[in-house]
Amino acid sequence: MSTSVDHEASTYTVIFQPSGRRGRVSPDQSLLEVARDLGVELESACGGNGKCGKCRVRIESAVDDRAVGEIVSPPTDAEEQLLGPTALADGLRLACQTHARGDLRVFVPVESRRADQVVRKAAGDRTVPLDPAVKCYRVALKPPTLHDPLADAERLQAALAEQHGVTDLTFDLEALRALPGVAREAQWELFVITWQGGIAGGCIVDIRPAADPGHVLGLAVDVGTTTVAAYLVDLITGEVLATESAMNPQVAFGDDVISRLYHALHNDDGSRELQETLIAEVNNLARRAVESRGAAPEDIYDVVMVGNTAMHHLFLGIDPHSLGTAPFTPAVQGSIDAKASLLGLQFNAGCRGHILPVEAGFVGADNVAAVIAEEPYKQDEAILIVDIGTNGELVLGNRDRMVSASCATGPALEGAHIEFGMRAAPGAIERIRIDPETLDVQFKVIGLEGWSTEHPAEEIGARGICGSGIIEAAAEMAKAGVILTGGGFNPDLTHERVVLEDGRPRKFMIAKPEETAIGRAITVSLKDIRSIQLAKGALRAGAEILARTYGVEKPARVLLAGAFGSYIDKHRALEIGMLPSVEPEQVVTVGNSAGDGARFALVSVEKRREAEWVARNVEYVELATDQDFQAEYMEAMYF
């Protein structure tokens, strides 16, 4: 098809408004075809078959006052039905049904322009244009005859090329199996679901009747060591339909990554066991999410997964054994596309899984996801992204360069391996104030309004201290002189809240026994303080090494990502020297960036390409072999 024909006499000039694009057209082309040839964005959901009514345009004569009826073909039945007499009298027509019979102007109203749909980040204002790997098309096929006996599959491929300009699609076996039956039942009016997330071509993954296409959904999965979160997304609108999360069921095999690697390594079926238990939970979350929206797991056609390197390997069922010993090499770094069914996911048979790439042994796909969500590579200033989990992952950079590192913070900042540490759940102490004069303590407990001092002791019911509470405790204990800058207890201190062991101060009491629900005092020990020192020291030293590597004194902004980043009081984090010494207003909490990045990759193949680029182009700094790291680390442990 072309916009010019041999017989000049039988062609007309068409000008599209407001774009101003123009061309000469022959009467056998519909105005929709002309619009496509000229690159005019015009909505059409039915592939130009006069079914959807979305390609309405307003016709006017380009040169004289001739009535619309004289310069275009007469209205079809479809137009009579979809537009009605008033609109038709008003010059409105369906572009797919209308052919030029004279020179004319075509106004494309706003509602007919193909929208540049965008998907928004949960926190912040960043958006991404909707361009998922799973793309759907409505096509109407001519039924085969003895004189036109082209096979169903080739007939569909030809129609996709003709009606949508989509070529080079092969068939998934399952789609091929479905095609003959669905095509005949649906009287050759089909809704075709494709996956086009690869480099070349793509696949037809499912065929549905155009009259009843149903849901086309995707799932973004963020697998944390502790928590698994799943976002159910409508792949046609980009809308997040449901969010579900649950504890990572692998905690049954160990709280931290190392104990899971140990399990995988020392049990014959260890990796498989860890994979299956994780996948079962993802299947559960997906089932809950789709059921909440009246859909089915078979409506899920695409899954994006992010996670740290160990979660990444265990999700894929790859032996994570090389991650556990030096040189800590991952099995694979690049992104992976695989049939979701091969992973054990019980979604549509044609569903794909896309696993974001990892950067290095300890900088995983979750970090890559955070980077594509925050896009430092599109910014002028050097930005530091801090994602604190069992490891602290750091990325520093801008459009010129990005450097990353992983700090072995240990689980202290998550409240683990702390004597009274607990998750950020009801009963957890999350805020603490210590009077420097009297050493009186007041604290806030999750689930309880206001400060502990506002309630009778027996109503407080504290159960432990969560990660942000630990930071508060350390900051306040340092400020009040309970601990010295080196982290040790002030040996000269005597106070009812200071617990002695062998005559030396060893613990500080935050909650008295009567203020807790556990029948005894909640204290912070020297060992706890040491854990925090190691964690914050590692993080700060890592940030300093990155700044030095990058060549900047300190970052222009610090983004705190992840759940811990949301709970933490940035002032306290700055006080105890956990973060580079920037001003508090330069520290921003950005929410679950890894989850945002997973959602972005789910709805945008461009974001997948960015992730691939990020994984290859972020320079990984191996702190363990950095000459300055130990010195920085020692210094950064001081309060």
Add this chain to the structure above:
Amino acid sequence: MSTSVDHEASTYTVIFQPSGRRGRVSPDQSLLEVARDLGVELESACGGNGKCGKCRVRIESAVDDRAVGEIVSPPTDAEEQLLGPTALADGLRLACQTHARGDLRVFVPVESRRADQVVRKAAGDRTVPLDPAVKCYRVALKPPTLHDPLADAERLQAALAEQHGVTDLTFDLEALRALPGVAREAQWELFVITWQGGIAGGCIVDIRPAADPGHVLGLAVDVGTTTVAAYLVDLITGEVLATESAMNPQVAFGDDVISRLYHALHNDDGSRELQETLIAEVNNLARRAVESRGAAPEDIYDVVMVGNTAMHHLFLGIDPHSLGTAPFTPAVQGSIDAKASLLGLQFNAGCRGHILPVEAGFVGADNVAAVIAEEPYKQDEAILIVDIGTNGELVLGNRDRMVSASCATGPALEGAHIEFGMRAAPGAIERIRIDPETLDVQFKVIGLEGWSTEHPAEEIGARGICGSGIIEAAAEMAKAGVILTGGGFNPDLTHERVVLEDGRPRKFMIAKPEETAIGRAITVSLKDIRSIQLAKGALRAGAEILARTYGVEKPARVLLAGAFGSYIDKHRALEIGMLPSVEPEQVVTVGNSAGDGARFALVSVEKRREAEWVARNVEYVELATDQDFQAEYMEAMYF
């Protein structure tokens, strides 16, 4: 890497013999690398790691009498070990271990030249160069270190690119899962199995230790309506290791294609049932074949399947329902690549299935396979390929053009729907002579030496008549005047062998009761003769229409393909007018061309491309709608 460097002073001239290729080389390139750059075919199984000893060459000075030791680098440990002192003294070296230190001549002995391996057709002399979709590489990886922590997958990809020039390979999930463990166990010396049968790139499908790579096998499967044949092929040498065949187990659902289509159509799980029963038999055949060679089903990495359109659909698990009613449209025509596991084949997890394309509703992948085995498109003369099964499939053409047709011959020529018809098995009458004077009959029985008249009647033990025997009976009965040219019995004939019904001749006795093992006479009835007339008439009329369409009076040669083609006496087939009226020496029996084509496609991606081209370029002539067909058909039924 390049054959010229900046410092002209430090490069040398190397001339390869006998090819005469020459280039300037730097001392840091091995002679194997130089040979590859210059396109000199030089064997190397280990990827240039000094392990296989296959790249031996003889070195000579190019310009003077300098000793070998002066113009190349000293022998390495690998050379000392693999060549020994005598060969080294003789100027023999391993090209991968040797670097130039002066201008030199390199002789490549015959045994070191990379052989252009070929695979031979079972019958005839046609061969095809070995170029399977499954390609294997030996690679040696450098183990990762803290300073070189590249992931295993990317490390392998880099080594494949560097050592073999192979790029753009992705990983099957299963191969990725295997990689970390195998790489470390095998101390980074790997045997990599890839599938490169698609248009772009390819996949790594399995990883084995280089020290013990084991078998890499393929299976060519020819699914006939009656018989399933499987050829086990070594994909590294192209050798056929075993051939197994069995009855198509779908016969339990009906002898012919139509009754199986009926079963699929009228039972909810009909298609699946037919598919599973067929796949189970292919798994059986494969198991028998691999066990006979001490291999395992997991050693099978590639499967090529051919069959008529119905078998093609049922093998794939595609609802064959559109094949059963006008316009007889197949679900798909193009070739299909799918994971073999998706088809239910229990081979290696990475095994692929390649299903050859079909031409049209009744001209299937078996016909395409026969065409790529016989290659009329590479010949000057117009050749007619006749493949007789339940349908007769015809292709006529040469390098200019090919036309095809499918004739509804019915199953008579296979001995089915004939009163005493049977398969070509022991006890079947396969040759018949009728004395025109006496109407005495002598015949040959499969499993019995010589003619029936040479044995006492009770030793003959005939059980029925096979397809070729039916042709013989019709030819002899016509020649002896038992039947008239129209096919009816001569009404004036009275003879003890002529059986009357209602006073009219209706049957002719071939074997007397005492000559059979079934306790009664074996006869040929008027109905049998009519079946033969319909079959041979359809075939002949089809051939005539094809000749007319193509524009030739008759073909230069007729190739009889398939099992029936092997049994038939070509003189008799010509006598009864089943074939175009060529000379007997122009009729050639070519064996199981479909099976040969499947084997060729298994070992040659070029043959797969040819098949795709054939399926698209053979012009299918729909006889049902051809105006001349009925007239030709009527005429062709006469004897």
